[in-house]
Amino acid sequence: MKGERNEIGDIFTSNKDLLLMVEDLKVWFPLKRGIGEILRRKPQRYVKAVDSVSFFVKERETFCLAGESGCGKTTTGKSLLRLVPITSGSALFRARKETLEELKKNGVNLDGEDYVDIFAIPPRKVKPIRKDIQIIYQDPYGSLNPRYNIGDILKEPMNIHKVELTEEEKMERVHKALETVKLKPPEDFIDRFPHQLSGGQRQRIAIAKALIMNPKLIVADEPVSMLDVSIRAEMLELLQSIKEDRNLSYVFITHDLAVSRYICDRIAIMYLGRIVETGETRRIIENPLHPYTRALVAAIPEPDPSNRHKLRNVPIKGEIPSAANIPPGCRFHPRCVAFDENMERLRDKCPIHDPPYFVSEDGRYVNCWLYDNWKKKEKIMDFST
Amino acid sequence: MTTVLEVSNLSTSYMTFRGVVRALEKVSLKLEKEEILGIAGESGCGKSTLAWSIMGLVPPPGKIIEGSVKIDGIDILKLPENERRKKILWEKISMVFQGAINSLNPVYTIGYQLAEPFIYHRNYTKKEALEKVRELLKMVGLNPELVKRYPHELSGGMKQRAVIAMALALEPSVVIADEPTTALDVVIQSQILNLMKKLKQEKRLSFILITHDMSVIAEMADKVAIMYAGRIVEYGSSDIIFNNPYHPYTRLLIKSIPRLRGPIEKLHYIPGEPPNLISAPPGCKFNPRCPQATERCRKEEPDLIEVEKGHFVRCWLYEGRES
Known part of the structure; x- marks a missing residue:
């Protein structure tokens, strides 16, 4: 096992344009066992939400995880922020220097490397990694706290991560983030509450919130699925321009292959917890090879x-x-x-x-x-x- | 061609505490035998209100203000409630509600729930009704043995088929399907759409298909009505709507659909958002978002005019082009 780990590490070190490399990720949720099963010593059964998934994301790349509901795409995305328990696997991630320092200070052993294995960090010490990896959820009606105004919602990540800034400096950042997502002028939005905004505006707030910590990677979980088709393109364009301005990478999770074609460089098609086909998005959609991908594209x-x-x-x-x-x-x-x-x-x-x-x-x-x-x-x- | 459903000047409002939401303004449409009419538009444009209004089932505080809905020449909105329920709903017109797969009662078997219309409308005995249910299930491509199952034992696609079967139980001539595939995955969606196409032919059914998904409309509909802010802004055969739309809103809407095949063109979008229907802007309701809006559009509201045979547009750009 140790030898294999090193081999993965060597590849990651020698490919400088790699941002993230996930190898053999498994997320298995144990099923409750009945008393009969325990007495009869039946083996523990699992819901294998993600079962041996490997992929990589390069710097400034949009990588897409696509598939039907229940295929494990969201679980894979969440695992990158350690929001679900990991059964096994490794995820080497080129975090920023400050983040690595902070991890080291918390006692995480990095073996002197310039990257970190996200899945190997002890559960209580993962917080710094969430500065570098942020998530945008599908439902802008459910993901914003209705009792916080927009200013508080956007300041919250800075408070959680104990960013050493004065109140004015934090406000400055909030203004900037609102401008980035084209909610202008920012003063008009800071004191409003989520229920006063439309779906599109809320999703912009969710994007601004993800940007506020200056992440390197954003996991975008179906960010446009809930929006009307007439504003979907606007949101995709916004995500694209933010990516170019800030040298970001996205893990873009979607069930809609047509959308993925417009925004993703590479795609992985998932089925029942496994990537069945991966490669360049356009090629896969034009000429699907795996029988499942063929069915998906035909449908x-x-x-x-x-x-x-x-x-x-x-x-x-x-x-x-x-x-x-x-x-x-x-x-x-x-x-x-x-x-x-x-x-x-x-x-x-x-x-x-x-x-x-x-x-x-x-x-x-x-x-x-x-x-x-x-x-x-x-x-x-x-x-x- | 025989007209099975004729809606004229239908207006519905919701009397809320904040004011009157004019959700539907003078909507008129016709549905022919064996035809699928697609109704498309953004969320909040009144698609579902239209469906409920046609059925006479607008939930409070909604109220039908004016207009008529004629099925086989009978104005069903004029009928008393109990007569409409007994003679019209399910018998002549039925509906597959949005999110219907979640509306099956979890404590009754599928067989029991599908048998209800036969028991209450046709006075069948339970045994006869269950026999009918088996036939229905077979018709929608399900195993007849499912009569004994409970909804949680069925997958989403199976539940959707069951709900469609329920709508077809008393052999109505018109079925309104409100977002019938929105919650389903694409593979199952295509199976359900295939099923609806087959039923249309075999049973000589007419459908009103309501969805925000323009691709689904293209896949199914013979005629399309595009709605905006409670009004029909363009109405015509689906070839015209998709290949040669007139209204600026329809044009932008079609250009904003991400496509799976063909060259990747820049996607268009419509800046701004639909108007608040309590205090809609004067003039054409689309004018704040319209790239071709003129002074007149901001003041006067255009009528729905017939520019070609069977092609209606509500826009000042085509004034004087009535055929």
């Missing part, structure tokens, strides 16, 4: 009125199984149409063995036995591509 309606004359053919069967009861072998095989078509070749693979990742020539990783003639991905991301 998305388009604003073309000639579609009304035909039925949409989505190559998938059945319904998504529970994450507490993941099928053996490839977790997608009971719903896979390609498996039925290639029964001869795949019969002793898909139902029995969990597939590894296979790498295409253009650097896409596909978690499917259909592509077993390609180069197999070794344990660690191959960054030469």
Whole structure:
């Protein structure tokens, strides 16, 4: 184990444009056991919300986690801020110097490196990391405290992290953040309460709140899903311009592949706690390889009125199984149409063995036995591509 | 073509403490047999109020101020409440409510809940009703054995199918579907939309499909009504609305849809936000956000005029182009 850790660390050290590298993340929630199960010594069962997920995010990149509800995309995002208990895995993150200093002062062992493994920090000492990684939630109606005015909402992160600034300096920062999210003039907003703002304005406040600590990475969990389509583009444009101005990176979580196409550089499609395909967003949407991605792309309606004359053919069967009861072998095989078509070749693979990742020539990783003639991905991301 | 539903000059307001919210202003539309009419617009534009008003089920403090809803020539808003419930609702027109998958009663089986319309409207015995329910479930692609299951045992997609089955129980000619797929994942959404298309053909149904998702409208609707601030601002066949819209609002709305295929063009957006319907601006309600607004738009409100056959627009730009 130690050796592997070092190997990951070496890769991370030698690729300076990497901001974050998550390897083999597992978030398993234990199920309550009945008295009968305990007496009969049945093994503990888990809801495997995230099951062996690996990905990386480069500096100034928007990386997208996409998939249907229950696929583990939000849990993966939250794990980066340590908002869910981590079962296993590592997440190397190039934090800012001040943050690393603070962690060291709190007694976190960094082994003299210029990065930190977020998942290895003891639970009580993770707070400084949340200065560098912030989150924007989906629901701007639920994520702002209704009893705080906008000024207090935006000052709260600075108070929590005990930023050493005077009250005026904090106010200065609040003004700046409001201007960044184009709520002008800021004086008009500071004394208002969330219920006095529209959905779009609230989401801007949520973005301003995430920006106030000057993070390096923002986890944006479906930031535009609740907004009307007419203002969605405006919000995406705002996120894009903030990213360029501040050299930020995003982990953008969405169920909407059409949105991801406009904002994300790379995408990972998740199914039942696993990334099934990852690579450049446009290539994946234009030419999906994994049978699940194919179904997902085929299912998305388009604003073309000639579609009304035909039925949409989505190559998938059945319904998504529970994450507490993941099928053996490839977790997608009971719903896979390609498996039925290639029964001869795949019969002793898909139902029995969990597939590894296979790498295409253009650097896409596909978690499917259909592509077993390609180069197999070794344990660690191959960054030469 | 036979008209199955005709709505004329329907206005609905909510009498709140803060003032009168004029949620629906003189909405008129027609629905033909075997047609899907899509109603689209931003949240708060009155889409759901329109659906409730057509059913005569506006929740208080809402009130229908004027207008008529004619089904098979009968003005259903003039009927007394109990007669409307007995003879019209579910029999002639039914509705799949928004968030309907959460409206199934958790303590009754699916079979019991779907059997209710047969028992109360048709005086079936329980056994006969359950037999009918099995047929219904089969029709929407569910296992008939689900009659014995409780809602929590079904997935979201199955519940949505069950709710659609319920709306079709008494074979109405018109079904209003209010955001039928909004809470569902895309794969299940496409299955439900396919189901609705099939039912439309097999049962010769007419649908009013209400959704904020323009792509779903394109996928389903023969005709489209675009609503803004409680009014229909453009109405026409879906080919016209999507390929050659006239109203500035429709144009911007179509340009703001993220597309999955084709070249990535810059997405447009509509600055500002919809007006508050208690104190809406004078003139055209879209004028504060409209890039082509003139002095006149700020003062006078345009009428809905027919610019081509079957294509209506509410905008001063097309004045004098009535056909």
